[in-house]
Amino acid sequence: MPPSSPRRVLVSGAGIAGSALAYWLGRHGFDVTVVEKTASAPAHGRGHVVTLGEAGREVAERMGLLPALRAAHVGQRLTTRLDATGEVRETVRPVGGELRVRRGDLLAALRAALEGSAEILAGDSVATLDDDGEAVHVAFDSGDFRTYDLVIGAEGPHSNTRRLVFGPERPFHHYSGQVFAGFSLPNDFGLAHETVEWEAPGRRARLTAYGPGEPAHACLTLTREDPPYTVFGDPWAQRELVRGYFPEQVWHLPRLMRAMWRADDLHVDVVGEIRIRAWSHERFALVGDAAWGGSLLAGEGAGKALAGAYVLAEELGPGGAHEGAFARYEERLRAGAEKLPPPRG
Ligand SMILES: Cc1cc2nc3c(=O)[nH]c(=O)nc-3n(C[C@H](O)[C@H](O)[C@H](O)COP(=O)(O)OP(=O)(O)OC[C@H]3O[C@@H](n4cnc5c(N)ncnc54)[C@H](O)[C@@H]3O)c2cc1C
Helix, strand or coil: CCCCCCCEEEEECCCHHHHHHHHHHHHCCCEEEEEECCCCCCCCCCCCEEECHHHHHHHHHHCCCHHHHHHHCCCCCEEEEECCCCCEEEEECCCCCCCEEEHHHHHHHHHHHHCCCCEEEECCCEEEEEECCCCEEEEECCCCEEEECEEEECCCCCCHHHHHHHCCCHHHEEEEEEEEEEEEECCCCCCCCEEEEEEECCEEEEEEECCCCCCEEEEEEEECCCCCHHHCCCHHHHHHHHHHCCCCCCCCHHHHHHHHHHCCCCEEEEEEEECCCCCEECCEEECCHHHHCCCHHHCCHHHHHHHHHHHHHHHHCCCCCHHHHHHHHHHHHHCCCCCCCCCCC
C-alpha cells in the first residue's frame, strides 16, 4: 500500500456488514477500529434466523466461518399456515439446502474471526464527525476523541453517521406500508424446527421454534397506511400500538401479546427501503442496510451485507485514492450485490 494511502479506518456498527468489513480491512493491512453501541457480546442462540444466500455463503467460506455456521444451522421441517379463526389452511415442507443461522450465531462467528485484527469500542457511538479534507476527526459519546483517514457507516437502516453526513433519515427511507415486531419467548408451545403462521387481512403472526429448551421467536407484521414514527422513542407505546392490531382471542395470540409485554428483546420497526443517491462523500462511505437496507421481508439483507463488506474492502485494499475505491465499490454493488466475483490477485 503506498504510504499516502488511507490507513486508519473507523467502522461504526459491529453488525454483519461492519464486522465483516473490519475483518477484511484488517486482512488488507488497515489499522481498524470498530465502534458498537451495544456493550454486550453477541449472544449465541438469539435473534431472528437469516438465510445467507449464495454470495453470503461464499464470503463466509472465504472467512473460514462455514464450519461454525454449519454447526449453528437451524433446520426447518414444517410451516403450518392458519386462517383468521385459527384453523389450519395448509402445511408446507421446505425444500432445504439453505444455510440458515440465528443472527446471534452469525455475529458471534464474525466477532471471533475479527479477534485481534481490530480494536472494538463496545458501548460507544459516534457523536460528531469533522472532515477537514486531510482526515476525519471523530468525537464519541463517551467523550473520547480520535482521528481517522476514513469512516464507514455500518449501523443498519437507522445509521447515525449517515445522518451526520447526509442529513435526517426521512428522505432516504421509503416506507412499505408495514410495521413489524420481533421478540423471543419461552417455547411452551411444543414446537420443534417449525413455524406456525396465523394470518388475517393486514396482519400476520409467525411463531418459530427450533431445538427443545431454546426460546421461540415471534414476528408480528401489520399493515398501516402511515408509518407510526411517533411511537419509536417509547417502548410501551410500541407495545400498545402492536397489541391494538391483535385483539382476537384465537390460537396463541393472547399469549403472544402477554409475552410481548414482558419481552426484553422486543424490536419494533417500520418495514421499508433505504434509497440514497450516493453511498459515499469525501472520506465517508456506507455499507450494509445503512446504504441499501431493503424490506426485511425480502430475506436477503445478511448475504448482501457480507458481500458489500467484502467488495468495499477489496476495492480499498490495494491502496491509492479512496475516492476511486468508493466509486468502484458502489458501481459493482449497484450492478448486483448478490453476485460475488472471484477474489482479486
Ligand atoms: C425480523 C428480521 C428478520 C430478518 N430476516 C432476514 C432473513 O431471513 N434473511 C436475511 O438475509 N436477512 C434478514 N433480515 C435482515 C438482516 O438482518 C439485515 O439485512 C442485516 O442484519 C444487515 O446487516 P447490517 O450490518 O447492515 O446491519 P445490522 O446487522 O443491523 O448491524 C448494525 C449494527 O450497528 C449497531 N449500531 C446501531 N446504531 C449504532 C450507533 N449509533 N453506534 C454504533 N453502533 C450502532 C447495531 O447495534 C448493530 O450491531 C431480517 C431482519 C429483521 C429485523
